[in-house]
Amino acid sequence: MSKRDYYEVLGVEKGAGEREIKKAYKKLAMKYHPDRTQGDKALEEKFKEIQEAYEVLTDSQKRAAYDQYGHAGVDPNRGGAGFGGGADFGDIFGDVFGDIFGGGRGGRQSRARQGADLRYNLELSLEEAVRGKDVEIRVPTLVECDVCHGSGAKKGTSPKTCPTCHGNGQVQMRQGFFAVQQTCPTCSGRGKIIADPCDACHGHGRKEKTKTLSVKVPAGVDTGDRIRLSGEGEAGENGAPAGDLYVQVHVREHKIFQRDGNNLYCEVPLSFTTAALGGELQVPTLDGKVKLKVSPETQTGRMFRLRGKGVKSVRSGVTGDLMCKVVVETPVNLSSKQKELLQELDDSMGGDSGKHRPKEKGFFDGVKKFFDDLTN
Ligand SMILES: [Zn+2]
Numbered sequence: 001m002s003k004r005d006y007y008e009v010l011g012v013e014k015g016a017g018e019r020e021i022k023k024a025y026k027k028l029a030m031k032y033h034p035d036r037t038q039g040d041k042a043l044e045e046k047f048k049e050i051q052e053a054y055e056v057l058t059d060s061q062k063r064a065a066y067d068q069y070g071h072a073g074v075d076p077n078r079g080g081a082g083f084g085g086g087a088d089f090g091d092i093f094g095d096v097f098g099d100i101f102g103g104g105r106g107g108r109q110s111r112a113r114q115g116a117d118l119r120y121n122l123e124l125s126l127e128e129a130v131r132g133k134d135v136e137i138r139v140p141t142l143v144e145c146d147v148c149h150g151s152g153a154k155k156g157t158s159p160k161t162c163p164t165c166h167g168n169g170q171v172q173m174r175q176g177f178f179a180v181q182q183t184c185p186t187c188s189g190r191g192k193i194i195a196d197p198c199d200a201c202h203g204h205g206r207k208e209k210t211k212t213l214s215v216k217v218p219a220g221v222d223t224g225d226r227i228r229l230s231g232e233g234e235a236g237e238n239g240a241p242a243g244d245l246y247v248q249v250h251v252r253e254h255k256i257f258q259r260d261g262n263n264l265y266c267e268v269p270l271s272f273t274t275a276a277l278g279g280e281l282q283v284p285t286l287d288g289k290v291k292l293k294v295s296p297e298t299q300t301g302r303m304f305r306l307r308g309k310g311v312k313s314v315r316s317g318v319t320g321d322l323m324c325k326v327v328v329e330t331p332v333n334l335s336s337k338q339k340e341l342l343q344e345l346d347d348s349m350g351g352d353s354g355k356h357r358p359k360e361k362g363f364f365d366g367v368k369k370f371f372d373d374l375t376n
């Protein structure tokens with residue numbers, strides 16, 4: 001079965017930026033999410049295809065491999081010699097490279113491996129996410145050994161070309177008629193051996209170290225956003241480039257506000273007297289309290305929109321709104337005098353619920369019709 005082009009799957013141009021890809025993905029994911037497609041197998045497959053395309057195209061390494069080698073560059077489950085299942089990208093790249101250029105081509109340098117990408121989970125309060133923050137993070141990682149500068153060899157010496165594979169990292173083994181390429185057992189595929197290992201890193205060329213990095217978190221980030229620090233991942237082997245560090249943002253729940261995109265939502269209690277007579281209400285925003293005018297006869301659950309009191313988008317720069325839902329609070333701990341007054345109020349409204357409580361009247365009229373229809 002041939003696979004569709006990832007760019008085609010997401011409906012974006014080949015040179016599309018990450019933002020554009022994210023946007024296209026979000027739209028498609030909403031449309032084809034299994035929650036919506038209700039067990040339709042074909043659509044489920046489509047959703048998987050969309051997810052796969054998104055995963056590859058938003059990962060700079062995988063995308064580069066895909067652009068260069070197509071599906072073979074990123075899919076470890078596809079056939080072809082040398083594609084071990086579950087191999088990481090570095091291995092696949094090496095194998096593809098080896099299949100095309102390896103073997104007869106002498107003098108190829110050892111397989112330098114790029115350092116691994118790292119992920120750091122950063123928790124922020126809603127206020128921090130909305131305003132942005134400079135944070136210092138401490139990340140345990142592998143850095144280039146400063147004694148041997150990554151070579152792994154003792155000071156004054158240098159790694160020697162492996163005598164078994166002559167630097168290829170691979171050796172040919174004969175099995176009957178077939179010549180099979182194998183990773184060199186002497187140098188484990190590195191192409192070089194270190195006779196005198198560096199004392200500081202025991203020949204690894206890299207050392208464990210906890211790095212302290214300052215990260216500028218831009219205002220408006222939300223859970224799921226990630227900030228890439230290029231080259232701050234693990235150091236590469238044999239002088240290969242370092243990986244990247246991804247700071248994954250997670251925003252903690254807030255006591256008052258819930259966030260949805262650029263809008264904030266909150267609930268504010270409203271006394272039933274103010275609800276009936278109208279008045280002013282104090283509403284919290286992220287910049288402090290503001291006054292909200294409540295018109296007479298405001299019903300519980302009514303939503304007020306406070307324009308521009310939401311979150312400023314980190315991408316578009318557009319500021320969202322604060323959606324404030326008023327909830328009428330039934331009074332508690334009433335004295336007998338207060339209860340009397342309430343009863344008096346209720347009596348004054350008499351049995352004519354239609355005038356003062358149209359919703360109640362409409363409801364019970366509906367209930368009556370429901371039972372009438374049942375008995376007929
Ligand atoms: Zn060293």
Ligand SMILES: [Zn+2]
Nearest residue numbers: 162165184187
């Ligand atoms: Zn070797």
